[in-house]
Amino acid sequence: MKTTTLIAALGLALLPAAAALADHEHADPKMEHAEHMAAHAAASYEIGALRIETPFARASLPNQPVGGGFFTVTNTGTGDDRLIAAGTSPEQADRTEIHEMSMDGQVMKMRQLADGLPIPAGATVELKPGGYHLMMMGLKQPLVEGETVTVWLTFEKAGTIEIPLAIGAPNAKDGGQGHMTHGN
Numbered sequence: 001m002k003t004t005t006l007i008a009a010l011g012l013a014l015l016p017a018a019a020a021l022a023d024h025e026h027a028d029p030k031m032e033h034a035e036h037m038a039a040h041a042a043a044s045y046e047i048g049a050l051r052i053e054t055p056f057a058r059a060s061l062p063n064q065p066v067g068g069g070f071f072t073v074t075n076t077g078t079g080d081d082r083l084i085a086a087g088t089s090p091e092q093a094d095r096t097e098i099h100e101m102s103m104d105g106q107v108m109k110m111r112q113l114a115d116g117l118p119i120p121a122g123a124t125v126e127l128k129p130g131g132y133h134l135m136m137m138g139l140k141q142p143l144v145e146g147e148t149v150t151v152w153l154t155f156e157k158a159g160t161i162e163i164p165l166a167i168g169a170p171n172a173k174d175g176g177q178g179h180m181t182h183g184n
């Protein structure tokens with residue numbers, strides 16, 4: 001009897017929190033959400049044997065001097081390639097570096113890949129938060145959620161391509177597929 005009462009009390013206590021979360025999840029106007037989804041569905045670019053998918057960036061916080069850029073690149077060819085340089089317009093950032101993030105003991109460390117990022121034949125290489133990423137250094141204007149930032153990427157073999165990165169939330173973990181599963 002006592003247990004039942006406790007569970008009932010907990011259930012009531014949790015309800016307002018769940019309702020608040022649901023409100024937050026659906027705060028975006030529906031139209032904007034639909035356009036957002038459509039933009040991501042079409043986000044695939046090809047240059048030579050390379051296919052670049054779901055390019056995105058994270059919105060910068062006020063006074064944040066750097067911004068991260070991410071995408072997945074698949075080498076459908078038979079020869080190895082390598083991402084050797086990247087950049088934005090000079091109005092957006094001073095320069096863009098290719099970084100790797102990894103755990104050094106308990107500390108997350110970031111380092112520039114001086115020789116670029118290898119894209120081996122047949123491989124899919126993911127640039128994602130916590131791993132490889134582009135880092136826009138010396139932001140001259142903020143990265144605003146819902147907008148896009150254009151970056152150029154130069155691959156050793158395939159050449160140079162310009163792609164738009166869809167700017168997600170400051171903690172965005174992917175190119176927007178996360179929006180598919182609500183309450184997550």
Ligand SMILES: [Cu+2]
Nearest residue numbers: 099110133135
């Ligand atoms: Cu970095």
